[in-house]
Amino acid sequence: MYAVILRFADKARAPALMEAHKEWITRGFDDGVFLLVGGLQPDGGGAILAHGLPRADLEARVAQDPFVEHGVVHAEILEIAPGRTDARLAFLKAGQ
Template sequence: MFVVTLKFSANKAKAPALMEGHNAWIRRGFDEGIFLLSGSTQPSAGGAVLAHNISRTDLEIRVQDDPFVVEDVVTVEILEITPGRTDERLAFLKA
């Protein structure tokens, strides 16, 4: 499981023009069963994505397709988590 943080860079002003493509990238991640959660980080610092069912290498490749990354609107950090204990509702993450 991975937490991907997308922190706005100095090119944040380009974000509105790229939002449609960024949202399509997020939608694709959900449609393909990779993304579990996405949202904005506060206050207006960027965003974060919770991902699973993918290798780190494949996730790194996927992240490079985000228009925000392509156009240097955000910097990316990927945190890999090996779930050891979960609430019953999230037990599927341990698989």
């Protein structure tokens, strides 16, 4: 499982790329990779929980985010090895 942190680097450019960024997010959900997407509060960027693919594939996917491509955000990928989960998240430990 991964947490992707997207911190603003050039927020002024975000509005011009927002629709393309939203389409990229939709593809992540459609592909079954993204579990959650939300904003960093207060107004610091975004965060994504991702699952089910190798790190290199996630890195390639994140690099395709228009916000990343155009320097609107800097991305950091944190890999999480779930040790204990609520029963509703047991699928995250499968295959470890």
